[in-house]
Amino acid sequence: MSLETVLSRIDQDLPAATERLIELLRIPSISTDPAYAGDCQTAADWLVSDLQSIGIHSEKRATPGHPMVVGHIEGDGPHILFYGHYDVQPVDPLDLWDRDPFDPAIEEVGGHKVIRGRGASDDKGQLMTFVEACRAWKSVNGTLPCKITFFFEGEEESGSPSLIPFMRDNADELKSDIALICDTGLYGDSTPTIVTMLRGLLGEDFTITGPDRDLHSGMYGGVAMNPIRVLTRILADLHDDTGRITLPGFYDGVEELPEEVLAQWQGLNFDHQAFLGEVGLKDPAGEQDRMPIEMIWSRPTCDVNGIWGGYTGAGFKTVLPSQASAKVSFRLVGQQDPDAIRASFRAYVESLLPDGFSIEYRTEKASPASQMSIDNPMFEQARQALSAEWPNPAAYVGCGGSIPIAGYFKDILGTDAMLIGFGKDDDQIHSPNEKYDLSSFHRGMRSWARILDALTR
Amino acid sequence: MSLETVLSRIDQDLPAATERLIELLRIPSISTDPAYAGDCQTAADWLVSDLQSIGIHSEKRATPGHPMVVGHIEGDGPHILFYGHYDVQPVDPLDLWDRDPFDPAIEEVGGHKVIRGRGASDDKGQLMTFVEACRAWKSVNGTLPCKITFFFEGEEESGSPSLIPFMRDNADELKSDIALICDTGLYGDSTPTIVTMLRGLLGEDFTITGPDRDLHSGMYGGVAMNPIRVLTRILADLHDDTGRITLPGFYDGVEELPEEVLAQWQGLNFDHQAFLGEVGLKDPAGEQDRMPIEMIWSRPTCDVNGIWGGYTGAGFKTVLPSQASAKVSFRLVGQQDPDAIRASFRAYVESLLPDGFSIEYRTEKASPASQMSIDNPMFEQARQALSAEWPNPAAYVGCGGSIPIAGYFKDILGTDAMLIGFGKDDDQIHSPNEKYDLSSFHRGMRSWARILDALTR
Structure with missing residues (x-):
């Protein structure tokens, strides 16, 4: 069946997908506070069970800290790995929240809908965009378009102490043709990005x-x-x-910047x-x-x-x-x-x-700085797929901060990482009243369906 | 009788004078700690009684803090005021002291004698050099050579909060032709100084x-x-x-420095x-x-x-x-x-x-900086008197720090202040194991006798 059918299924399934996200957001999986260690287990269990419901063989894997969730589904073509994290930041100061951070809900803000709650954007909402895209694809096609590995950690907000050892110990299992990471943002409201430079x-x-x-x-x-x-x-x-x-x-x-990237950046009209x-x-x-x-x-x-x-x-x-x-x-x-x-x-x-x-x-x-090799054709395939979904064409961008995980995939597994995410500057991640726009969630799912299609055609 | 007789009397009386100083040093008059407020009263009482034993009309005068001690003796010639303070610094860390700071004693150090104890140099020992000079003078001559006011405070180590109000309220009583302050030091071991510049x-x-x-x-x-x-x-x-x-x-x-002062400073051969x-x-x-x-x-x-x-x-x-x-x-x-x-x-x-x-x-x-007007002939008279007592001629020197009291005498009372003292750099004032050289005590008394003589001849 066609990509269009998958996209329609995503559209129809949006209310149910939102309910599933809200269920996950209710679990207070704060990784840095030992009082919530049980909740981190619960969140991992929830993900294992959710992946299994799509037909993905998945399990919770112990670490010295909070568990990893690893899922596999076989298929032809490239091997794609998707990384996200199920742990969240602490919520203090609690009195600055307008609602219980772990009693999430859809709110209407300035004419558009947002999902409010701790982790809505960072990173449970973003993580679920990919899972939901796979669910829709599977329900339409009965299978996924390639071999996919799901790799979720529960310690990203506390420095990922178990990540490198786990990647080293399980390198053969996690090695893939591309690692997709959904933990970054849009440029402005309507320009999707692929981060290709990390300082x-x-x-x-x-x-x-x-x-x-x-x-x-x-x-x-x-x-x-x-x-x-x-x-x-x-x-x-x-x-x-x-x-x-x-x-x-x-x-x-x-x-110096490659000319095409310089031209893209000039086109962003950054309002400093x-x-x-x-x-x-x-x-x-x-x-x-x-x-x-x-x-x-x-x-x-x-x-x-x-x-x-x-x-x-x-x-x-x-x-x-x-x-x-x-x-x-x-x-x-x-x-x-x-x-x-x-x-x-x-x-x-x-x-x-x-x-x-x-x-x-x-x-x-x-x-050192990380630079993604946009010579890998998957980058341009993904950029075109994103451009088809959003009002503005997707841009290769830099990121002033350091996202060490991207480097780990390259250094430990030899796998290029592609950072694509749908957060907005006003998502208030790590702060009170965190939210994720329902449009980010919806278009995020559609974006991944398009990217899966583009990478496996 | 002659100055020589007074100096001899000072020499003979040194053991008794040392005993009196040790008695005063036993009183733990720490001004900054309210636990020692009673001891500050005791020290003031001791001074009142000691001055009275020389025939000086003296009394303890209340302030909102620790009391002042004010004594007067009438006489012809100039009116001289002497300022000192009877309060001392705290003694912590106590474990760095080699003896109980309030059980003072004479110790032999490297072939010369020192008086060891809190306040020995700053300022009880220095204060008593003037009192003892007056005692010797009075016992030899039956009177003092001029009108003298004794003015002792008990809050110098805690910022002198009562000093300015007290000076303002008692300006007529305290106004004098010169204020002598004994709270500074020698240059090296054997060069007496008069501080004429305070930054x-x-x-x-x-x-x-x-x-x-x-x-x-x-x-x-x-x-x-x-x-x-x-x-x-x-x-x-x-x-x-x-x-x-x-x-x-x-x-x-x-x-620029006056040429004579520049020459004196060059002569000091400061070993930077x-x-x-x-x-x-x-x-x-x-x-x-x-x-x-x-x-x-x-x-x-x-x-x-x-x-x-x-x-x-x-x-x-x-x-x-x-x-x-x-x-x-x-x-x-x-x-x-x-x-x-x-x-x-x-x-x-x-x-x-x-x-x-x-x-x-x-x-x-x-x-602003304070500069003493060495045009006042008393400065040169005192300098000559000091030069007669010590191995090296006395020098007009500067003082990098600020001694605000000197300025108060000028600003509030219109009285020039002359800062003369006999402390040494190694006296460890404000530190554990404070001491005052017995030679500083002895020559200090003799210096004041010579200065009193020079200022009233």
Whole structure:
């Protein structure tokens, strides 16, 4: 039967699919709080049983933490893996919710319907878009169009401690031709996206020590070098006047955007004034010769995430402190080498330390940027399929943050990951009153049906 | 009778004078801790009774806090006021003391004798040098050489909250031709000093706000201006490469040293490498064309006493914070105008704030520098008298810190203050194992006898 029949079945089944999602949302599977460990088991059981109801062989698999759910269905053609997570964020502060976060419901907001409740968008609603697309496909065609593996974890909101070991231990089972991940968002209201660039992250947490004890600024002020003065010079000079980062070699491996991607991004007409205005800011802070959207998606950054030294309580204490500390992080892109940048940063910092000063680093992990190989034809097939469903054509986009899971699929399994999701900026994930637009849920299911069709034709 | 007779009497009476000091040191008159309020009364009573034993009409005078002790003796010639304080610092951490801080004793250290106990140097021992000089003078001559007022407070270690109101309410009684204050130190071991310059202090405690909430550095990093980046630029550029402070107009009113004072300071051969080496530092941080001793005593400074912003706990949080804060203080000299410098600082800071940023100041008190008018002939008379007692001639020196009491005498009573004291750098005032060299005590008494003689001849 045709794709159109599957899409119609999705349309007809929307009320029942919404009911199933609401049932899943009622389970308070907060992974970070041990009090909800039983609920995480319940959510995993619910998914196993739901997959089995579609005819997918599935089971709960134990880990040292919350269980994985793994399901398989055989078929011809490519082997597709779908990843999602069934755990959710905590709900405090509870008094900022307009309803019980685990008593979800459909609400009407500004003329359109939303599913309100913890996990509605992140990630139960998104996860179920794929499951429901498969259910519709199976009920129409009696089978699925290819071999599909379902892989759900219950620890994403608490750092995925069991994920890497589980992937390593079950690599043969999970290896596939493409990993689909549904945990990202639309661009605006009506432009679907495929994330093809994820920035990496390098952190440096350090303390510089000058005098071997706190000094009285009356007795020593003027003659004794103040570590805060040294630290502020170090940090201030990390950027030049044009917003460029000054570390030698920092831009080695930073690549220019492919022309087609640059054209897509220009076409998005990113309204940086609205984006910044929404958080009380005005002018873009990055390299002044770059588009603001590049500053977020494809350019490397340096930010001081924390700084402290001396007396920080109420009133005044005229101390000339012994130490000053900072946490600095770099978002990395392209082929930037975290180790080389760490070395360059440390050489720079140490070149500005006065004689007699010392420095201590608290080493932090570093990860390079991930770039999806859009040469894999599945990317363009999926992009065309998405474009057919939504008002605007789908765009390859960057993501300023780090989604380490995408990298794990590549590094551990050798599988390309394709990040496609239907969340909106105002979904309030991780915050009170989380919601998922019913249109995201509905068009999300239809999108996956189209993608399954496109990847297996 | 001659000064020599008084000095001999001081020498003979040293053991008894030491016993009296030890008696006073046994009283735990810690002003900042309400548990010791009764002991502060006891110390004041002890002083009243001791002054009366010399024939000085004296009494305890109530304040909202601990009492003042005021004593008068009539006489011809100038009216001299002597100020000291009978309260002491707390003694924690008690386990770092080698003896009970309130069971004082004479100890032999490296071949010379010290009086060990809380308050031995700061300020009971110093206070008693003057009282004992008067006792010897009176017992030899039957009277004192001029009208003398004794003025002891019991709140110096807790900010002197009652001092200004008491001075205002009793101005006529306390007004005098010179106020002698014994709460400072020698230069090295054998050079007595008269402090003629005290730096002023201007504090600025402020917070700058950029984005109206903490942001995720993945989502906003690069495009959103980080307040810590703005703050470090502001603070770093307060000094230029030569250690000079860059605020427009900052050096207005900073005066060059009188030639005779400059010559005295050069003669002190200040060993800045030893001074800095003792706290683990190497190179002087101030204006590179100045002597290190000038950096401490006569040049203005700028120090960041505290800085904070963003995430400062363990591990990493990739936050782009909404706010960053600092406490900055300036030590002022000469005729520098605190109000003008505050205005210049704020104009400078605000010139570096990006559009859309805001700033909040928590206003702090400011005090200009104090400079004693060494044109008053009493200063040179005292300097000559001190020079006769000690191995090295006495020097007019600066003091990097602020001793507000000196300014109060000038501002409230119109009385010049002369700061002369016999403490040593290793007296460990405010710290465990405080001591006062017996030689400081002995020569201190002899110094005051010589000064009384010089000022009244």
